[in-house]
Amino acid sequence: MSTLTKYSDIPYTGPAPTNREPYVPADAEKMNARGAEIASRISGVTQETGQDLPTFVVDKERIVDVLRALKHDLKFTLPLDCFGVDYPRREQRFDIVYQLYSIENNERVRLKVRVGEGESVPSSLPVYQGLNWFEREVFDMFGVKFDGHPNLRRILTHENFQGHPLRKDYDPAQRWLLTEEGVAKIIPQIDPRFAQEEAESDFERVTLNLGPSHPATHGTLRIVVTLDGETIVGADTEIGYLHRCFEKMSETHTYQQVIPFTDRLNYCSAIINNVGYCMTVEKMLGIQSPARADYVRLILSELMRIGDHLICIGTNLVDMGALTNFWYLFQPREEMYGLIEACCGARLLPSYLRIGGLAVDVPPNFLQMTQKLVDSIPRFLDDVDKLVRTNRIFRDRVEGIGPISAEDALDFGFTGPCLRACGIPYDVRKANPYLGYETYDFDVPIADGGDTYARYLVRMEEMRQSLRIIQQAIDRGLPTGPVIVDNPYVALPPKSKVYNEMESLIYHFKLIMHGIQPPVGETYFQVEGGNGELGFYIVSDGTKNPYRVRVRPPCFAIYQAFTKMITGQTIPDAIAALGSLNIIAGELDH
Amino acid sequence: MPVQNVDNPNSIIPRKSATAPGEGAEKGLITLPGESEREVEGIGGATYLTTKLDQVVNWARGNSLWPLPFGTACCAIEFMSMVSSHYDIARFGAEVVRFSPRQADLMIVAGTIVDKIAPVLKKIYEQMPEPKYVIAMGACATSGGFYRAYHVVQGIDEIIPVDIWVPGCPPTPDGLMYGILKLKEKIERGEIRRG
Incomplete structure (x- = not known):
């Protein structure tokens, strides 16, 4: 691809991006220094400089030791992510990337292990049990084996699947049909583990299959439990029933076209996903969206967070038999849809954001509509809260149900409301503020106990805090100015210019045909999603398609702890606990 | 909607009055391919009661899905x-x-x-x-x-x-x-x- 030449003086005065330029993060110097500091304390790592996080390349033999040292000596207690990237032209074609977070020091670190075809990596489960499903996903998507993993089988795709779809040489549309016989293959893999444990009991053990089509599994989760009487003595979960190939689809679309796909990750709070993705690409491009766009993004993010929690609490209550609350809590959601519809014309999955700003400006009465919402929502929250918190049936069904300790929650990679319900006040909005959250006054609610009731309380309070943020934003007033950056290499020129100016027409054509082309490199950015840290990791090779888009879905980490949370409890408890985790299948299976 | 004014006495083309499906004489009848004409011809015969029952049943089904x-x-x-x-x-x-x-x-x-x-x-x-x-x-x-x-x-x-x-x-x-x-x-x- 050639570089663009500027023909006339349209307002943009920045440099034209050239392809194959390396990406230099804004804080690279700081990260290099911090990386050198960490490297001096851990042996056997090679630092990779010029990244947005302290990055190290580790030999596969050393990875478990390095992870252990990072966890115990440098307090990287939260395993964020583990995923692969395929570079087929390299001799060691796969990068296995680990990302860790330290709550104490508020910093992230990235480790890379390079392996070739057919090689395997030692499993890191002895250090972080939360990487269990992430390793299975790498195996499923790239075919890299993990030595010592207790249950290394496919996780997202089905049993008849051949090949590893995220490899670059896999055809994105190549399907494999699953037959009834294929379904049967999985049953012996789920069942016998419970049968092996012969316990002294007068009862015959029963294996019960919940889902994947079950009203309480919210879509497509499958849980197999073994019951001793009414007590769950063993459980296994099977996911992937909504694996829509988000990451592969991102690689076949342009940067702008990926936005609708991100909507459908956590479809209860679509705009937050948009914000996460767009800000990651903006970070890579080194641009800053205008103040007006940031302001609208913040208000809509918080509204979406409220909507997400409303659905979570509403459906959780339905599962416990309180149908009224569900209908009642859907009413404010409808009002919210009205606002979003007024902004961009869509209700549930608006795709309202663009890289660099917003698709269109907000309607003139945006603030009045928002104010009306902010005024009306507390009544719904108070009514439901009063109705269920003083209800003994509800209290009996949620208190002490599905508990998880703070240490376990961290080890499993919990983030968001579920982590805060264990008493750990980690919130991306406070730890790494974006969109100007640092200028707003709000509290991060925590609860102790880590049970279903604690999660309910945290969600309820978070909605009130979100309303506080929105109220402060309304009081500040809508900033004036454009809603999208004035950069013809990122944002389409206005239609009036396209019709009347030659150079705008060229920019329009170039942007439609060749897309946005970020510099070559990789970056990670995170926002606080409805369920926790929602991160996007993007590798660019300088072309119009992302080379790799990795989403860090908060549900994925949370749901793998579910079997541990329900063992020893009963089926009704499991249903109540499942609802309170707010597992969204679109995000879980991406 | 039925086509209006089909019975034009001045017209030389013989016409049948046109009706939309489900609105004419065969309203409520089973209209599986090839069946409707037979049923219409049978009005007054033994099939009449059956088809009327179908109409009632279909009405009930459609209103309580x-x-x-x-x-x-x-x-x-x-x-x-x-x-x-x-x-x-x-x-x-x-x-x-x-x-x-x-x-x-x-x-x-x-x-x-x-x-x-x-x-x-x-x-x-x-x-x-x-x-x-x-x-x-x-x-x-x-x-x-x-x-x-x-x-x-x-x-x-x-x-x-x-x-x-x-x-x-x-x-x-x-x-x-x-x-x-x-x-x-x-x-x-x-x-x-x-x-």
């Missing part, structure tokens, strides 16, 4: 909106949401169907008693949507028969409601008959 939401993804949230108080599908008699296929006669496939869940969908469809109807809600259930991918079924008609397709990604609640009303019309016309 019991939906089974096979909700997998985003569309399921819009389905919930449609059931909730703001849109309130109870106005059209389809509010008795059943999660057991054995108690439902309308399957609303709301969301993407991937290869892994396709056998489940088929099995649940087979568990529904006759007569049964299927609505494919949204782009994914209709055609795979924009997921032209290695793990996504490109439209549920690969697996099960579909009566109504509702466009949208996701369809609005009123869109889905329109689909249900269309299905109701189809049932009352007696067009759909299986088993």
